[in-house]
Amino acid sequence: MILLIDHQDSFTRNLEHLLAGFDEVIVRDRREVSEKLARSAKMMVLSPGPGRPGDYPETLNLYQMFRGKIPILGVCLGFQLILENEGGRIIRQPRVLHGVETDIAIDPSSATYHGMGKVLRVARYHSLQIEPASLSSLPPSIRMTGQDPIGETPLSFEDIQRKLFGLQYHPESFLTAKGKQLIENIRHASLDDSGATRNSS
Numbered sequence: 001m002i003l004l005i006d007h008q009d010s011f012t013r014n015l016e017h018l019l020a021g022f023d024e025v026i027v028r029d030r031r032e033v034s035e036k037l038a039r040s041a042k043m044m045v046l047s048p049g050p051g052r053p054g055d056y057p058e059t060l061n062l063y064q065m066f067r068g069k070i071p072i073l074g075v076c077l078g079f080q081l082i083l084e085n086e087g088g089r090i091i092r093q094p095r096v097l098h099g100v101e102t103d104i105a106i107d108p109s110s111a112t113y114h115g116m117g118k119v120l121r122v123a124r125y126h127s128l129q130i131e132p133a134s135l136s137s138l139p140p141s142i143r144m145t146g147q148d149p150i151g152e153t154p155l156s157f158e159d160i161q162r163k164l165f166g167l168q169y170h171p172e173s174f175l176t177a178k179g180k181q182l183i184e185n186i187r188h189a190s191l192d193d194s195g196a197t198r199n200s201s
Contacts, residue, residue, distance in 0.1 A: 003041035005030050005059055007049025007077055011125075014172040015047055015075060018179060022187055030058040038062060043071045043190055046078025048170065052090060052128065053081035060085060071163040071190030076126055079166035083130050083157065087137035093129040093153065100124050101175045102148065104155050110145040111189035112158050112165060116178060120146070122155070123175035126168060130154045163190050 002019050004027045006012045012027065019025045023042065038044065044066060046059060053060070059081060063072065074082040084090050106113040106120050113120070132152055135144065142164070146156035155168040165186050171179035 001026055001041050002043045002045060003028065003033070003038060004045045005033065005047055005062065005078075007047050007056060007059070009047055009049040009077070011076075011170060011172060012047045015045070015170075018172040018183060019045065021180065022183060030056060030062070033058075033062060035065070038066055038070070041070055043073065043187070046072065046074040046081060048076035048078070048125070051077075053077065053084045056081065067164060068162040071186075072165070073186055073190075074164075074166040075172075076168060076170060079156075079168045080128060080130065082164060082166050083138065083142075083154075086139060086142060087134070089131040089134035089137075090128050091131045092127060094151075097124040097126055104146050104169070105149040106146045106156070107143075110143065110158055111160060112145050112156060112167075112182065112185055114185050114188075116181065116185075121175075121177045122169035122171075123173035124155075124169045125173075129168070158186075158189070160189060165190070 002023045002025045004016055004025055006027050006029050016025050016027055080090055103119050103121050108118055141161040142157050142159045144154050144157050147154050157166045171182045
C-alpha cells in the first residue's frame with residue numbers, strides 16, 4: 001500500500017492515479033494520518049501543496065517519525081519539506097514557474113533516473129526552491145540527481161541509505177516525460193536494495 005499524504009492540492013488526485021498503477025493507494029489529509037496506518041504503508045508520498053513547508057507541521061512530524069523506517073517520496077512541496085528539514089534553505093526563485101515545461105539535467109547513474117539518459121523534460125509548478133548554497137548543510141547520504149542546467153536549481157534528490165526521494169517537478173503531469181518510469185525506478189530502489197546495487201557500478 002502507498003500512503004499519499006494530501007496537502008489539499010489540485011494535483012493530489014492526478015498523483016494518486018499515477019501511483020495506483022503500482023499498488024493500492026490510500027489518500028489521507030495530513031491531519032488525519034494515524035501511526036498505525038503509516039506503519040502499514042510500503043511507501044509514503046508527500047503531495048504537492050500551496051505555501052511553504054513550515055505551513056505543514058503535521059507532515060513534518062510524520063516525516064521525522066518515519067524517515068529511515070519506510071521509503072518516502074516528496075513531490076514539489078514534499079521535496080522542499082524534506083530538504084528543509086534535513087538542513088536546506090527554502091528561498092523564492094527569481095522566476096515563478098507555473099505549468100512550464102523545461103529540460104533538466106539528470107544523473108543517469110542514479111536509481112531515480114536509471115535508463116533515462118542525461119536530459120528529461122518535466123513539468124514545473126513552483127515559486128520556491130532550495131538555495132543551492134545550502135546543499136552543503138545536507139547529510140552526505142543525500143545526493144542531488146537533477147537540476148536546472150541554466151539556473152542550477154536543485155530539482156531532485158535521493159538518499160538510498162534511508163530510502164528518501166524527492167522531485168521538485170510533477171511526475172504525474174502529462175508535460176513530464178517518463179513519469180511512470182520515474183515512479184517505477186523509485187519503487188524499485190525503495191522496496192529492495194537492487195536499485196542501489198544496480199546503479200553503484
